[in-house]
Amino acid sequence: MADKDDEQRLLQERRELLKLKQGIIEGSDIIQRDEPEEIPRPTGIKAVENFFYHYKWYVVLIAFFTIVFGYMIVQAVTREKPDLNVAVISSAAESGIYPKLNDIERTLEKYCPDFDGNGNVHVQVNFIDLNTSSGNIEYIDTNRQKFQSIELFGGESQMWLCDYGVIEELYSAYEKIDFFVDFSGEYPDAKLIDDRGLVLNDTDFTEYARWSTCPDDVAVYVREVFENMTGNSKQAQEQRERALTVYRNLASGIVVNEEATEES
Numbered sequence: 001m002a003d004k005d006d007e008q009r010l011l012q013e014r015r016e017l018l019k020l021k022q023g024i025i026e027g028s029d030i031i032q033r034d035e036p037e038e039i040p041r042p043t044g045i046k047a048v049e050n051f052f053y054h055y056k057w058y059v060v061l062i063a064f065f066t067i068v069f070g071y072m073i074v075q076a077v078t079r080e081k082p083d084l085n086v087a088v089i090s091s092a093a094e095s096g097i098y099p100k101l102n103d104i105e106r107t108l109e110k111y112c113p114d115f116d117g118n119g120n121v122h123v124q125v126n127f128i129d130l131n132t133s134s135g136n137i138e139y140i141d142t143n144r145q146k147f148q149s150i151e152l153f154g155g156e157s158q159m160w161l162c163d164y165g166v167i168e169e170l171y172s173a174y175e176k177i178d179f180f181v182d183f184s185g186e187y188p189d190a191k192l193i194d195d196r197g198l199v200l201n202d203t204d205f206t207e208y209a210r211w212s213t214c215p216d217d218v219a220v221y222v223r224e225v226f227e228n229m230t231g232n233s234k235q236a237q238e239q240r241e242r243a244l245t246v247y248r249n250l251a252s253g254i255v256v257n258e259e260a261t262e263e264s
Contacts, residue, residue: 082122082123084159085123085157086105087157088127091169095218097127100209107205109122110208111254113257158223163218181224181247187251197221200218201214201218203250220247223243
């Protein structure tokens, strides 16, 4: 029965095909198969919503890194450059330098002119702890590396404020070279260590810094220029000239920035 039905269906299709070829049946009369309906693309606000729906995490990540890098760039461009860099170095806790860092910075600003003319005096204090009594090897090595690479060889700070233990270590390592400027001819009556380090207790510095316990071996020095050592770049030379000015103001008791001492 099924074979007869199939034969009838085939005959009918052949008749219709023949009529189509002869022009009896119009193409529009043939039943068309359903084609999938084309989905319209979203436009306007819908397109935006669709984009964020599919790519929202990419957008969030891109926005995050854009903000972070933008902030870093702004900080680098607008960051205030110090008028003077000073290496503040301690070889022993007994020097009492570390607890007085803020007062040291503020008091140095009292003697520091506005070198860059921006209306604000800022002394950048770069503290290095060479005290080894803590026993923390990683901490000790980090500070030792900072001392040698940044301050000793790099010359970032042309003025040093330190106790004599630092000087002894330096002289021991470099056979007492003329690492600092000799001020004995310029200030014969000043209290100097090795004719170079101006003892802070012999100046008004400790009074302004409220540092009555300052040891007699804590002094300020200015680096000398000599061969076979880095740190003699144009920027270092500029910092050295500024350090010489501040040193002379300290030795002469010349106050150039009263506002720096008005903070409590």
